Amino acid sequence: MFNRPALTDIVARTRGDLLTRLTQDELLRRADAEINTRVLAGASHEIHGYLDWISLQIIYDTADDELLVRWASIWKVERKDAQFASGNVLVTGTAGQTIEAGSVLKRPDGALFDVTADTVLGASATAVPVLAEVAGVAGNTDAGMQLTFLNPIANVQSVVVVDSNKLANGSDIESIPDLRARFIERIQNPPSGGAADDYVEWAKEVPGVTRAWVYPKEMGAGTVTVRFVRDDDPTIIPDPTEVAAVKSYIDSKRPVTADLYVVAPTPVTLNFNIQLTPSTVAVKGAVEASLRDLLLREAAPGVTLLISHIREAISTAAGETDNVLISPTTNQVYTTGQMPVFGAISWV
Template sequence: MGEDYRIGSRLWLIYRQRLSRDTAGAVINRKDGIKYTLNNSVTIGLDGTALTPVTAVLVSPLDDPAAGGALGNAPVGTVLTLDNSYSGVDSQVTLMNPATGGANVETDGPLRTRMLLAYQALPQGGSETDYVNWALAVSGVTRTWCVRRLMGVGTVGIYIMCDGDDQTNHGFPAGTDGLSHYEDWGSYAKATGDQLRVADAIYPNQTITALVYVASPIPKVIDFAITGIIEQEQDLTAAISTAINLVFFTRGDPAGEGIVTLSSINAAIASAPGTDGFLMTYPTQNITLGVGELPQLGTVTIT
């Protein structure tokens, strides 16, 4: 897992060559104790900054299954500190792109689901289920959908989600949409972050005529208003939110034909303890999803 970090510096030009020789493998620290190393030597530019990819240093899952590769993920703007000081160089390091690609060890449940899908849909040389299974095989990817001709004739669209222990992005992939960096045809941008990992993983398997475009769904935020609960002895917001999120997780589909029915949401809320007598006053109609849209819970107001 590696992303670009920018190192602010007050370094004079006489230090540029020295810094270039010494910094490969240098350790930088996050405030919670997670460490990263610089992949390459760094030369400070004339503008006083430098860019370099870094890699998170984590405990091996063989030593600690709970260590979690997701611990190395971090959002844009994360500030780190150089482990060793360099004369004239600011010790502060700032994440310019999100650090992505870290995923915890797959648990038995998701593994079993993937295995059943693979047994039910044998490889067909590039069918829709093939693309779904190829994407799900990438670490950290938990849901995926294949859309024919998403970007026009000859294209195959792959929407991905990265639900898991790391919820900093509500399960949406961290990166930008696009093609594999191996793809040398087409005018579309190359993907970055999670989308790039999936595009690169699919590229060796895809049909030779396909132009595979990996994208993040677009969150469609839905607010809820609920009233009429007979005896509200505790704050039920968390329980109701969990029930709604489960419906969104199972019913959400960005392929363009997704519908989340109010009846399914009402049934989920009714199953939460303490909601007897509730009445959902908003939304008032089934939630329809356009191409690329995936429902995301907004605010839940209980009166």
């Protein structure tokens, strides 16, 4: 590891080197030797600083954001771009009326969505495809949410609703920590022509996917089952549209001999009942954050979540001095496909 010397050390080295090369008479005639020493040391200190920076950029786990993206790209690990939420809204109006592409809908919070294709209304509510104007997870919209046409259309009801499949697949640009983790994982687990790790990596290459697991032969000989979650979405469990997107992507990568199944984990809500000391808002928030972090690190389909780890997460929360975990009281065991998701905390 490169150790950058302090400026005072560089000054002392330069002064010592300079003085050893001058006689006493020369010192008297050249009283500006100290000034020269400091000027040279300052320049050297800047060079040492650059060397210190370079030493961090050549290692993947310490490289700055811009260079990390470049390093990852060389290894063919591309940063995932933000994606636009899309889906259908149900529009009611006079049969035969056309909803033109480019018509704009507005959500109550101001988010805008564009109609993507000319659609002729039928006798009942008609599905009209829309796309969020701004990429990101904020564009995802629950089924049943009401949107309003920004400019009213004759013979068409201004208020529409999102259909049962919701507006989905919106995701933010991949964070640098997530890219770094995925990049290092790629180096440590190089592609192996369809090995288990390959399926995990392929799933995580899809925008919005943050964690994935693979289960060979779960559906029988020659089968591969993949489950995944989207931790940055309001609900981490993917919907059918998001599941289909991951399956389509992996199908384009996997060996043709494997039968692929991509399914969403089955969520099982995990609630907590805790007696906490001190029982302040700040400490309660710290405990909740610690428990959520535990699930982020250890929750997986079919996992056994240890009660000792739950107790540890509570006890290590900032500000906590004592606690009693009233429930759960035992290890939390989940069957195939089941996955614990954070529910609520009851404070005693």
